[in-house]
Amino acid sequence: MSDLYAPTPEDRFTFGLWTVGNPGRDPFGAAVRPSLDPCDIVRKLGELGAYGVNLHDNDLVPFGASLADRDRIVSGFRSACEESGIKVPMATTNLFSHPIFKDGAFTANDPEVRAFALQKTMQGIDLGVELGAETYVFWGGREGTEVEACRDPRSAIQRIREAMNFLCEYVRDQGYALKFALEAKPNEPRGDIYFPTTGHMLHFIETLENSEMVGVNPEVAHETMAGLSFVHGVGQAMEAGKLFHIDLNSQKIGRYDQDFRFGAEDPKQAFLLVRLLEGTSGTPRWEGSRHFDAHAYRTEDVDGVWDFARGCMRTYKILKEKAQAFDADPEVRELIADMKNPDIDGLLSSYSADNAQRIKSLEIDADAIGARGLRWERLDQILMEHLLGAR
Ligand code: GLT
Numbered sequence: 499m500s501d502l503y504a505p506t507p508e509d510r511f512t513f514g515l516w517t518v519g520n521p522g523r524d525p526f527g528a529a530v531r532p533s534l535d536p537c538d539i540v541r542k543l544g545e546l547g548a549y550g551v552n553l554h555d556n557d558l559v560p561f562g563a564s565l566a567d568r569d570r571i572v573s574g575f576r577s578a579c580e581e582s583g584i585k586v587p588m589a590t591t592n593l594f595s596h597p598i599f600k601d602g603a604f605t606a607n608d609p610e611v612r613a614f615a616l617q618k619t620m621q622g623i624d625l626g627v628e629l630g631a632e633t634y635v636f637w638g639g640r641e642g643t644e645v646e647a648c649r650d651p652r653s654a655i656q657r658i659r660e661a662m663n664f665l666c667e668y669v670r671d672q673g674y675a676l677k678f679a680l681e682a683k684p685n686e687p688r689g690d691i692y693f694p695t696t697g698h699m700l701h702f703i704e705t706l707e708n709s710e711m712v713g714v715n716p717e718v719a720h721e722t723m724a725g726l727s728f729v730h731g732v733g734q735a736m737e738a739g740k741l742f743h744i745d746l747n748s749q750k751i752g753r754y755d756q757d758f759r760f761g762a763e764d765p766k767q768a769f770l771l772v773r774l775l776e777g778t779s780g781t782p783r784w785e786g787s788r789h790f791d792a793h794a795y796r797t798e799d800v801d802g803v804w805d806f807a808r809g810c811m812r813t814y815k816i817l818k819e820k821a822q823a824f825d826a827d828p829e830v831r832e833l834i835a836d837m838k839n840p841d842i843d844g845l846l847s848s849y850s851a852d853n854a855q856r857i858k859s860l861e862i863d864a865d866a867i868g869a870r871g872l873r874w875e876r877l878d879q880i881l882m883e884h885l886l887g888a889r
Pocket residue numbers: 516554590591635636637681717745755791
């Protein structure tokens with residue numbers, strides 16, 4: 499193995515405790531691997547060159563633990579992180595495992611369930627901040643329904659808004675420097691989940707009282723399940739200044755949430771995503787964590803888990819190198835060179851009655867333009883040849 503692709507903390511790779519710690523349980527079968535101790539996970543991630551580890555409250559502190567147990571566990575974990583040079587940039591709440599959340603957390607019809615969700619989230623926020631987290635993710639796994647008649651979708655949306663507004667104020671009141679990142683998913687474990695895509699989330703965020711504190715956490719698998727272009731979703735979030743976190747993994751279209759090793763399916767989309775995040779075509783680079791929300795195949799033992807983790811990071815770095823080479827390729831530069839037409843560009847940038855009149859009177863040869871080949875076949879083939887190592 500070439501050292502060129504060995505990860506370092508500067509690469510900002512992070513994993514969830516729940517990702518490398520996934521014991522391979524699925525709806526049809528029990529765990530196939532032992533549960534790993536969070537402190538051992540952190541030590542191993544440090545050895546592998548990761549930057550950080552992210553967690554749900556209950557990935558570290560078991561549900562219902564006493565305050566004394568909580569403090570003992572957290573302090574041991576903090577020491578393991580410090581000794582391994584591992585940061586905790588993101589934290590989140592498990593609002594999906596306990597039966598109390600079977601019909602939603604913030605969207606549940608029962609106000610007592612909603613109060614419990616707020617209570618648990620405030621405690622999770624305190625824990626995250628104590629560990630140094632700057633981003634707090636909300637994945638509403640149970641915020642959905644199979645029985646549409648049980649709740650008006652508008653009530654669900656209003657309840658989530660109420661919860662987000664409440665929690666933003668809580669964060670401000672505590673003086674925490676914490677941002678929220680909302681993660682969409684179309685379905686699973688619910689028949690339908692509210693806010694099924696990153697686009698839905700982006701609109702919702704603009705309706706919040708402290709919308710500047712809230713952005714999105716798009717996940718490759720979730721957008722791909724819905725048959726959408728992940729690159730377009732992330733691009734829209736970046737353009738809006740709302741990409742606050744990202745969940746990297748891989749997925750076949752239309753299947754259950756597969757959460758495969760980054761790049762394992764559709765390496766071309768993975769390449770285009772890395773190109774976007776790294777800004778190799780000259781656009782602004784994503785400076786946050788490259789977080790892998792994925793897990794090893796159920797065929798693997800613990801050694802296979804670390805093969806999986808190495809694989810995620812290595813594939814990312816290989817694709818980054820390929821994206822740099824692609825964008826430095828003179829033929830690519832020529833093919834995607836910006837078309838400039840100073841006479842026309844100025845008319846398009848903003849409305850004025852004069853610009854409208856001048857655009858109306860332009861003589862544009864639609865047939866000639868329509869007959870012109872754009873050479874995107876050539877561009878895409880060059881991309882494939884970079885990707886396949888033939889260029
Ligand atoms: C869960 C889910 C992920 C979310 C995690 C954060 S938990 O594993 O499948 O997509 O990002 O809550």
